[in-house]
Amino acid sequence: MKQSLELNNVYVLATATVAGYLEGKGPLRDYFSKVYDNQYAGEKSFEDAEKKMLKDACSLLMSKSTINNKVDLILGGDLSNQINVSNYVASLYKIPFIGVYGACSTSVLSMIVASSYIETGLINGALCFTSSHNGAAERQFRYPTEYGVQRKSTSTWTATGAGAIVLSNKKSNIKVTRFTLGKVIDWDYKNVNDMGSAMAPAAYDTLKVHLEDFNLSSNYYDLILTGDLSKIGSEILVSLLKKDNITITNHNDCGLLLYDMNKQSVDSGGSGAACSALVTFSYIIDKLKKKELTKVLLIATGALHSSTSSQQKNSIPAIAHAIALEV
């Protein structure tokens, strides 16, 4: 393994998704395991609402003995400071926990580390999870939404929700076939209202390495799905690849699939750690099960800044991690 590894023993056992209010009004509503019809999910704070959603997603899986007896390890992370949401949910299980942080790439980062442990026989299976909450993330990274700061056309909408997936060595219809770990790419971009532009070069780097490491052409996959590049980031990715004479016609972005881009006011698209998980663990898994898709490369992208680093006028480092799901 350098950046990439081919996998022969890793399968998707089960997934669960819990969506927030706006996500539940979007085109993927019927694919989610559960939808809350308000931002608080019955709790007193946005943070507690996020914890409840992540707890729900994990519980939907772990309450089944056929699933939880396959889980030797839990891996997860989220956008909250000190991944406190994930740490809380992990405390509900008497299972070893590896906390990871890759911002909005966390879904795939946790799946990659889990896949490495399963592939090499160290564990039989693992629960991977991530979450984000629009209200909690906005006030943590930018301003409380109550301030009513005007959104920019480059802004993305941090998704509210949680996703969980159990990977294991037990054969299923959906196989995890390969992964590529990302490098941190910092191209000195500083606009915290444009995550797509900040992250596109990282997605480009990881996709290029992935195709080279496995000697694959981009049309090998039915779908190359980025996590939350949004409209702007997706355009940059396509144009960066074009300079290398790589034309991708099979690209889409979870942030463009999660919402109705014409009717829902999400500006450049969806984002947040939950974005890639909500779309992939529901809609994409369903398409794979029905064989409407057979080869999907998920490239989750993460902007690795903090509110402190932005206030101190530092650039936004970014990373992208890729994992392939095949029928």
Next chain:
Amino acid sequence: MKQSLELNNVYVLATATVAGYLEGKGPLRDYFSKVYDNQYAGEKSFEDAEKKMLKDACSLLMSKSTINNKVDLILGGDLSNQINVSNYVASLYKIPFIGVYGACSTSVLSMIVASSYIETGLINGALCFTSSHNGAAERQFRYPTEYGVQRKSTSTWTATGAGAIVLSNKKSNIKVTRFTLGKVIDWDYKNVNDMGSAMAPAAYDTLKVHLEDFNLSSNYYDLILTGDLSKIGSEILVSLLKKDNITITNHNDCGLLLYDMNKQSVDSGGSGAACSALVTFSYIIDKLKKKELTKVLLIATGALHSSTSSQQKNSIPAIAHAIALEV
């Protein structure tokens, strides 16, 4: 592997430590690779000072070709929101990065994941790192130090500094022999001015599991070294073990070794992600090299709260990860 794994192919190739002002005045001064004589390390902010220290620690190792050509993967994390310090330093290398978060247990968490990858032959070696900064951590987790809030006798002192270690499959005098991953333990403790009490049950749980999984008695090790339980947490650990008829006479804590507890005003002892790294990667490694110690179990402990979770009156989840170093 359940929680624990025995290792046969993992060795310590090299370590580096960069210490802050107060740490450099402590008893371990001569063991550090580099010491800064003020909190800013020539930078304009505490956060930039922490980045500089971590950059220095990594650079001391990676500038040597015999070391950097063994590094296929970087793993690290720190206390800053969104582990921004680690993400910045990882961006300086064109090497895949796994960001991890285990608060002050991060040093061992990164070493455990690296060891898993090396043991199973996926990589030849990895750079693991962590850091913390007293000024940056105090204002992030509690209050800016300029407020002059009175410290409590239960308070610990977040260490300023950084530590880096390269683990690889290349044989050396110091072998990584086994590890135990921790579970998140939440005993509903809420005092953010007493991290030792919050974390002691997690250290107890991981140590118990470690001894059971490997069928070892506690005196197998010359030294059982916790990361930052401090005076209070150490006493709780010893008393919890006593209830199980386990007497440990070979215990010490990095937070009690890093400072002169009689002369330096650190109240209950040192803490912070850098605490275990500063002590272990300098003084303990030196003792192992000289065979003054031959079997050391390092149990790094982490309090997994955030300032938001504490302000919302939530309890402090904790975790402890253990790794054994032997000559």
